[in-house]
Structure formats: structure tokens, C-alpha cells
Amino acid sequence: MPRQNIELRIRRQDSPTGPSRWEEFVLPWQPSMNVISCLMEIRKNPVTKQGQKTTPVNWESSCLEEVCGACTMLVNGKPRQSCTALVDNMPDGPITLEPLTKFPVVRDLQVDRKPMFEALKIVKAWVPIDGTYDLGPGPKLSQAEQETSYAFSRCMTCGCCMEVCPQYNTRSDFIGPAPLAQVRLFNAHPTGRMNAHERLDAIMGRGGLVDCGNAQNCVEACPKEIPLTEALGELGKQTTVYWLKNLLNK
Amino acid sequence: MAAPRIAIVGGGLAGLMAAIKVAEAGVAVDLFSIVPVKRSHSVCAQGGINGAVNVKGENDSPEIHFFDTCRGGDFLANQPPAKGMCYAAPGIIYLFDRMGVTFNRTAEGLLDFRRFGGTLHHRTAFAGATTGQQLLYALDEQVRRHEAAGLVTKYEGWEFVGAVKDAEGRCVGLTALDLRTMKAKAFKADAVMLATGGPGLLFGQSTNSLINSGSAAAAAYMDGAHYGNGEFIQVHPTAIPGADKLRLMSESARGEGGRVWVPRRQGDNRAPRQIPEAERFYFLEEKYPKYRNLVPRDVASREIHNVCVNLGLGVDGKMCVYLDLTHIPRATLKKKLEGILEIYEKFTGDDPCDEPMKIFPAVHYSMGGLWVDYERTADGFIDLGSPKNHMSNIPGLYALGEAEYQYHGANRLGANSLLSCVYAGQIGGPAAVLYAQNQAKAGSETPSSVYEAAEAHWTNRFAELARRDGPENPYKIHEELGRTMLENVTIVRENKKLEQTNAKIQELTERWKKASVLDNGQWANAPLSFLNQLENMLHLSRVVTLGALARDESRGAHYKPDFPDRDDEKWLKTTVAEFTPEGPKFRYDPVDVSLCKPVARKYD
Numbered sequence: 001m002p003r004q005n006i007e008l009r010i011r012r013q014d015s016p017t018g019p020s021r022w023e024e025f026v027l028p029w030q031p032s033m034n035v036i037s038c039l040m041e042i043r044k045n046p047v048t049k050q051g052q053k054t055t056p057v058n059w060e061s062s063c064l065e066e067v068c069g070a071c072t073m074l075v076n077g078k079p080r081q082s083c084t085a086l087v088d089n090m091p092d093g094p095i096t097l098e099p100l101t102k103f104p105v106v107r108d109l110q111v112d113r114k115p116m117f118e119a120l121k122i123v124k125a126w127v128p129i130d131g132t133y134d135l136g137p138g139p140k141l142s143q144a145e146q147e148t149s150y151a152f153s154r155c156m157t158c159g160c161c162m163e164v165c166p167q168y169n170t171r172s173d174f175i176g177p178a179p180l181a182q183v184r185l186f187n188a189h190p191t192g193r194m195n196a197h198e199r200l201d202a203i204m205g206r207g208g209l210v211d212c213g214n215a216q217n218c219v220e221a222c223p224k225e226i227p228l229t230e231a232l233g234e235l236g237k238q239t240t241v242y243w244l245k246n247l248l249n250k
Numbered sequence: 251m252a253a254p255r256i257a258i259v260g261g262g263l264a265g266l267m268a269a270i271k272v273a274e275a276g277v278a279v280d281l282f283s284i285v286p287v288k289r290s291h292s293v294c295a296q297g298g299i300n301g302a303v304n305v306k307g308e309n310d311s312p313e314i315h316f317f318d319t320c321r322g323g324d325f326l327a328n329q330p331p332a333k334g335m336c337y338a339a340p341g342i343i344y345l346f347d348r349m350g351v352t353f354n355r356t357a358e359g360l361l362d363f364r365r366f367g368g369t370l371h372h373r374t375a376f377a378g379a380t381t382g383q384q385l386l387y388a389l390d391e392q393v394r395r396h397e398a399a400g401l402v403t404k405y406e407g408w409e410f411v412g413a414v415k416d417a418e419g420r421c422v423g424l425t426a427l428d429l430r431t432m433k434a435k436a437f438k439a440d441a442v443m444l445a446t447g448g449p450g451l452l453f454g455q456s457t458n459s460l461i462n463s464g465s466a467a468a469a470a471y472m473d474g475a476h477y478g479n480g481e482f483i484q485v486h487p488t489a490i491p492g493a494d495k496l497r498l499m500s501e502s503a504r505g506e507g508g509r510v511w512v513p514r515r516q517g518d519n520r521a522p523r524q525i526p527e528a529e530r531f532y533f534l535e536e537k538y539p540k541y542r543n544l545v546p547r548d549v550a551s552r553e554i555h556n557v558c559v560n561l562g563l564g565v566d567g568k569m570c571v572y573l574d575l576t577h578i579p580r581a582t583l584k585k586k587l588e589g590i591l592e593i594y595e596k597f598t599g600d601d602p603c604d605e606p607m608k609i610f611p612a613v614h615y616s617m618g619g620l621w622v623d624y625e626r627t628a629d630g631f632i633d634l635g636s637p638k639n640h641m642s643n644i645p646g647l648y649a650l651g652e653a654e655y656q657y658h659g660a661n662r663l664g665a666n667s668l669l670s671c672v673y674a675g676q677i678g679g680p681a682a683v684l685y686a687q688n689q690a691k692a693g694s695e696t697p698s699s700v701y702e703a704a705e706a707h708w709t710n711r712f713a714e715l716a717r718r719d720g721p722e723n724p725y726k727i728h729e730e731l732g733r734t735m736l737e738n739v740t741i742v743r744e745n746k747k748l749e750q751t752n753a754k755i756q757e758l759t760e761r762w763k764k765a766s767v768l769d770n771g772q773w774a775n776a777p778l779s780f781l782n783q784l785e786n787m788l789h790l791s792r793v794v795t796l797g798a799l800a801r802d803e804s805r806g807a808h809y810k811p812d813f814p815d816r817d818d819e820k821w822l823k824t825t826v827a828e829f830t831p832e833g834p835k836f837r838y839d840p841v842d843v844s845l846c847k848p849v850a851r852k853y854d
Binding site: 014068117134142 | 267270271274285286290291293294341344345347348350351352353354356357358359360361377378380383384387391392394395397398430459460461491492493494495497585589592593596597676723725726729768769773774777
């Protein structure tokens with residue numbers, strides 16, 4: 001039996017430095033509702049459960065099919081994309097929505113994940129091609145290599161892994177699991193490998209791989225089941241070999 | 251003369267490719283996007299990108315790709331740009347291969363290719379069923395490299411609201427709204443390129459991302475840029491419904507062998523797997539024995555409409571058919587279609603490897619868009635040394651990707667959209683550089699009063715909108731707009747209903763004037779931005795609707811039962827809409843069909 005009404009508790013915050021507050025909303029149940037459609041209903045009639053007029057809730061979303069990463073928030077306390085958070089799959093009782101806690105709040109459920117994009121610069125997450133003119137095909141790749149790399153290349157910079165990582169917080173310099181997994185991806189590519197040392201240099205200092213506390217929360221939280229802990233293990237090997245090589249060459 | 255700067259609006263495939271090309275020429279880029287560019291709508295493209303690399307020994311060639319594209323578009327596209335695109339396609343796929351895109355591979359380690367609609371060749375390179383995401387990420391990475399080197403400056407969280415023009419009518423910059431501070435600011439640029447995607451939101455729900463309002467292109471149209479072939483809107487045959495959007499189930503599902511069917515008997519409500527083979531109606535295979543399930547999208551959507559509405563055979567009595575993958579081994583499906591299988595299961599709870607998918611047609615793509623120019627060579631290719639390529643009728647204003655109208659005619663073939671976006675960026679970027687470098691007077695030398703005036707105009711406009719406290723809710727107006735557009739301006743079009751739609755849009759425009767902004771805040775005020783967008787969307791909806799009303803024929807995605815045939819004599823013409831405050835004014839331009847003679851469009 002579907003429920004008749006949907007109750008939501010939403011943590012609101014008007015500005016990055018302002019205080020936060022809870023607001024409650026009640027909506028009539030409709031078929032195939034998800035958290036996003038609830039937020040859309042609220043903006044068509046922004047009135048709280050208590051009957052008070054309020055403003056539409058601010059949130060970030062785009063693709064609504066879990067490929068863009070934008071709509072990540074805490075749904076009932078867990079970081080996930082809110083587009084795939086289907087109301088009919090939720091336990092009874094109010095649904096709580098909160099912004100991610102590891103990133104600065106912009107407004108309401110919207111946060112600023114710029115540090116994740118900046119980290120991709122630090123680790124040089126790209127294949128340094130010569131140019132975009134036509135130079136023929138790239139290197140051959142086995143099906144097995146393609147499948148392994150594809151898993152890592154699906155990372156949508158959503159921030160779930162960062163949210164659950166105990167080492168990723170304002171008191172630490174740790175860059176977090178997502179950008180590290182990109183090092184694993186590009187160091188495996190036949191062209192990207194030529195600059196593997198640059199990426200390893202970037203993650204061997206402060207805030208790099210050694211700051212990982214091996215809690216393994218990241219791999220559990222990833223909505224795309226990216227083998228993050230495998231990547232971290234592999235990078236451990238790569239950095240050790242690289243460190244030894246440097247030592248012997250001195 | 252100061253070093254030129256080029257402003258690019260939109261960070262999907264087209265915008266990012268253009269940014270890379272401009273940066274490679276050593277010219278600075280200001281890149282504007284309402285979302286972090288990595289979250290652009292290109293991520294939603296699933297099935298692949300076309301290029302006649304001919305790895306399967308089928309004697310495929312760019313010339314056949316070009317023919318398929320022209321015929322798929324029912325011969326409405328100007329042919330030189332389409333030809334240029336098809337011949338550049340293999341090189342474009344190789345380029346992404348070099349950037350590290352994890353394309354699926356053959357046993358030998360070469361790029362693998364699959365079938366797609368409207369062709370008999372294996373021509374579509376793919377990375378699982380998230381090809382658009384993978385291509386976008388590759389360009390995002392390359393742009394980040396140029397950003398780290400200082401040539402690209404990103405303005406993420408900024409919305410284009412209007413072009414800045416000088417006294418001669420050249421585009422010399424743009425005004426953008428900072429979506430956090432809600433302040434409008436004018437930027438200087440020697441050329442402005444709009445790569446702002448399609449207008450799916452005009453139809454309320456579609457397969458498009460929520461950011462695809464079409465508002466930026468509409469703003470340019472209201473600034474005097476012409477809009478081409480607006481009435482051509484593609485309805486994709488296979489999507490799944492949701493309360494917030496319709497989610498695409500890629501054509502690649504059929505490319506990998508998926509079969510579309512309904513029960514032969516009306517009201518047969520047995521579970522699909524209980525219905526024996528002989529009692530299933532594989533309507534596409536029966537009617538189109540040659541192309542079977544891979545007819546072009548407009549054809550497939552019309553057949554679904556016919557089977558569900560006219561024959562009453564829709565699953566559960568709805569506009570719904572089965573898309574069946576259950577005969578294909580699970581391991582194959584996982585390797586080639588994982589992304590969409592995952593999404594189907596997450597949203598419906600059913601595993602498509604075990605249960606036929608229930609699918610519905612959904613608005614998907616606009617063939618129409620801002621009108622842009624090109625320069626052809628004598629042998630019918632694009633003259634890459636011309637600044638005219640991708641320039642709108644406003645000097646210095648360019649348009650790329652789904653925001654422009656150029657490549658797909660009356661209907662786009664599957665897996666040609668990623669290609670057209672990238673090709674547009676590849677040729678449009680250098681064209682803008684040429685333009686910027688060859689102006690007698692640089693755009694950026696325009697007096698600062700011009701920018702101050704633009705900034706003041708938009709500041710006043712948003713201040714006025716921010717005071718709106720009427721009784722109407724803008725999101726409800728949008729919902730009504732979507733409903734009427736969806737009902738009347740999609741698969742089947744009737745003149746009477748189009749006239750009613752036009753009247754409805756005008757009624758909604760009046761109500762828009764009485765809409766509340768809902769939020770008086772000065773920080774990250776999404777309803778304020780939306781209120782502005784909504785007016786643009788209303789204007790653009792009339793371009794689509796009135797363009798459709800005028801075109802009394804059937805061609806590609808535009809189908810009128812009262813005028814069921816293509817009428818080349820009267821209507822082999824590009825629709826060009828010009829903004830006036832009373833509504834769009836239309837003119838009709840000849841189409842360059844000198845390279846590939848229009849023939850009857852048959853897929854049986």
C-alpha cells in the first residue's frame with residue numbers, strides 16, 4: 001500500500017555563513033515520485049507543513065539519471081544522488097534532506113564542490129595529448145584493460161566518497177579518494193603512463209596517499225561501485241616502487 | 251590591438267571542444283556555464299558516436315554516412331556542413347581515443363562499433379552505454395589542462411542573459427548573471443559562442459537535463475539572432491516515465507539486438523514472458539524488414555503512436571510498448587549496455603535482462619536552433635579558412651551544438667549528435683579566432699559605456715523581476731506550457747490544435763506578467779533566474795508552434811496527418827524565424843541539396 005502523504009524534513013540555510021533551520025513539508029503521494037519531484041512540488045506551492053509561506057528550496061540537479069553527480073545530498077542521513085532516491089523505496093516516516101557536510105553550503109541543499117575539481121588539477125588527471133588535430137588512432141587496448149579503466153572513468157565527482165571519508169575534513173589536507181582513483185585511471189593508460197611520475201609526485205606529499213586511513217567507507221558509498229580501495233592499493237604499490245627507484249638513482 | 255578574448259557559453263561537448271581549439275590557437279577563453287562544466291547535459295548521451303571507420307569489413311565510408319545523414323534528416327539539412335561532419339568523423343573518434351576515452355574494444359584491441367538507427371552499417375563507437383559522459387569527461391580533462399596553463403578562465407555558476415552589441419550591431423560581449431550574488435555583469439569579448447544546448451524544457455518533461463531550458467538561445471533570438479527550423483523536434487521512441495523527467499533508454503539497446511513488440515491481442519494483460527512468440531506483434535520488424543528495429547527515431551515513434559493510439563495495442567492500454575533484451579546473454583548486455591540497465595533497474599525495480607522493458611516515446615532533441623552560416627568549397631566541403639562557419643546573422647555571435655540548426659535537417663540520426671557537437675566545436679572555434687583576429691576594430695575596443703548600458707539594463711530587469719509578487723506561480727505556468735506543447739506539438743500535429751497552442755502560449759505570457767518571484771532573497775535565488783528564463787521559453791515555444799503551423803507537409807519529425815507527404819516543391823526550405831515583439835516573423839530559405847539528390851525516404 002503506498003502511503004497517502006509524503007512528509008519531508010529539510011535542513012535550510014539562507015547563506016554560506018547563516019544559521020540552519022529545519023522546515024517540514026507534506027505532499028500528496030503520486031506515482032513514481034523521487035526526492036527531486038518532491039522538491040519540484042514544493043516550489044509550485046512553497047508552504048510548510050505548519051501552513052507557513054516559505055521560499056522554494058534551493059538544490060542542485062541536472063541530468064536526473066545518475067550520470068552528472070549534481071544532485072548529491074544526504075537523504076535520511078546517507079550521501080546519495082537524490083534523483084534515484086525513490087519515495088516508494090523509503091522507509092515509513094518523514095524523509096530528511098540535508099546538504100553534504102564536507103563542502104561549504106551555498107544555500108539550503110546546494111554545496112560548493114570546487115575543491116574536488118581543483119584536486120583534479122593537482123593530480124594532473126588527463127592524458128597529455130600533443131594536440132587535437134588528426135593524428136590517427138590511439139594505442140590499442142585489450143578488452144580487459146578497457147573494462148578496468150571504464151569502471152574508474154565513470155566517476156562523476158559527486159562527492160559521496162569524500163563525505164564518508166573520516167580523513168577528508170577541514171582539519172586535514174587529504175585530497176580524498178575520488179581524485180586518487182583518477183591517478184590510477186590515467187597511470188594505466190598507455191599514453192598517460194608516460195607521465196605517471198608527475199601524478200605520483202603529486203600524491204606522495206602532504207595530503208596525498210599516505211593520509212588515507214584505510215577506513216574503506218569510500219568504496220561502500222560510491223553509487224557507481226568504483227573499486228576505490230583497489231585503486232588506493234594499486235597506488236600504494238606504484239608509489240613504493242617509484243620511491244625505491246628514486247632512492248636507488250640518488 | 252590587445253590580444254583577443256573569446257567568450258564561450260556552455261560547457262558541453264560543443265563548448266568544450268571550441269574552448270580547446272581556441273586555446274590551442276593561443277587565444278584566451280572565458281568559459282561560462284550555469285553548472286560545473288563536467289555536469290553538462292552531454293553526459294546524458296548514451297549509445298555512441300558515429301564515424302565510418304569501417305572496422306567490420308562492410309565497405310562503409312564517410313560518403314555512405316553522409317547519405318544516411320541526409321536521408322535520415324529527410325533532406326532538409328544544407329549538405330556541405332553535413333558532408334564535412336561525416337568526413338571528419340573517423341578523425342574525431344580517433345582523437346577521443348588518443349585522449350583516453352575507454353571505448354569498447356574488439357578482441358584485437360581495436361575500437362568496437364555497433365549498429366544504430368537509420369543505417370545498415372556498424373558505425374557507432376561506444377563506451378558502454380555512457381558514451382556522452384565519457385566523451386565529455388575527456389574534453390573536461392583537456393580543458394582543465396588549458397585552465398591550469400592559464401588560457402581558459404571558467405565562470406561556472408553564471409548564466410548568459412543577453413548579447414552586448416556595439417553601434418554597428420556587432421556582438422562585442424555578453425551579459426551574465428552570477429547565480430550566487432544574483433548580480434548581472436557585462437563581459438567584453440571579441441567573439442561570443444553560444445553552445446547552450448537544446449530546449450527540452452519547453453515540453454515540460456523530456457529526456458533532457460533540467461538545465462536545458464533553451465533560454466540562452468531564446469535570449470539571443472530576442473537579441474536579433476535568427477532561429478532555424480524550430481518546428482523540428484525529435485521524439486525518441488524509447489524512454490521510461492518518471493514524476494520529474496523521462497529517462498532515455500538508448501537506441502543502442504536495439505543496436506545490440508533489442509526487439510520492440512506489443513501483444514497481438516488488445517487487452518492481453520498476461521506478463522510479457524507468458525505471451526508466446528506467435529502472439530507477439532513485432533511491428534517494426536514486420537513493417538520494415540530491412541531496417542527492422544533500427545529505423546530512424548521519427549519513424550519508430552510514429553509507429554509506436556500508431557500501434558498504441560490507432561490500433562489500441564499499447565501495453566496496459568497506454569502509450570507503452572515492450573523493448574525486449576531478454577534473449578541476449580547477460581554478460582554481453584553488461585559489457586555493452588551496463589549504464590542503461592542499471593538506470594532501468596534503479597527506477598523501475600525490474601531487471602531488463604529478465605523482464606522486457608516497458609518503454610514510452612519522449613521529447614529528446616531539437617533539430618532546430620539558432621541559424622548559423624557556413625562557407626562551402628567548390629567540391630562541397632566546408633572552407634575551414636572562413637570566419638563565417640557557425641556565425642549567426644549577428645557578426646561576432648556564433649552558435650554550436652544542439653543550440654544551432656545546421657546538421658540534422660528534419661530528423662537527427664542516433665549517435666550523430668555527439669559528432670555534430672564536436673565537429674561544430676572543431677570548426678567553430680577556429681572560425682571565431684579568425685574573425686576576432688581580422689576585425690579592423692577589435693570588439694574589445696568598444697567604449698565602456700556600451701557595457702555599462704548593458705549591465706544597467708539587466709540590473710534593472712532583475713531588480714524589477716525581484717519585486718514581482720503577483721498571484722501566479724512561475725513553475726505552474728511552466729507546467730502548463732509543457733503540457734500543452736507535449737500534447738499538441740510532438741509526434742502528430744494538427745493545425746487546429748497548433749492554433750490553440752499558440753493562443754495558450756499567449757495566455758501564459760499574459761499570466762507570466764502576474765507571476766510572483768516567490769523569493770525576495772539576494773543570494774542563490776533560483777526562482778529569480780527561472781522567472782527570466784520562463785519569458786524566453788514562452789517566446790521560443792511560439793517559434794516552434796507557429797513554424798509547425800505554417801509547414802503544411804510531413805517531413806522527418808514533423809508529421810501532419812492532414813498533409814501526410816513530403817512536399818519538396820513548396821517546403822524543401824529552411825524555416826528562419828526573426829523576433830518581433832508581436833511574435834516570430836518567418837522567411838524561407840532554399841536548401842543546398844547539390845551533393846546528394848533528395849529521394850523518397852524508405853526503410854522497408
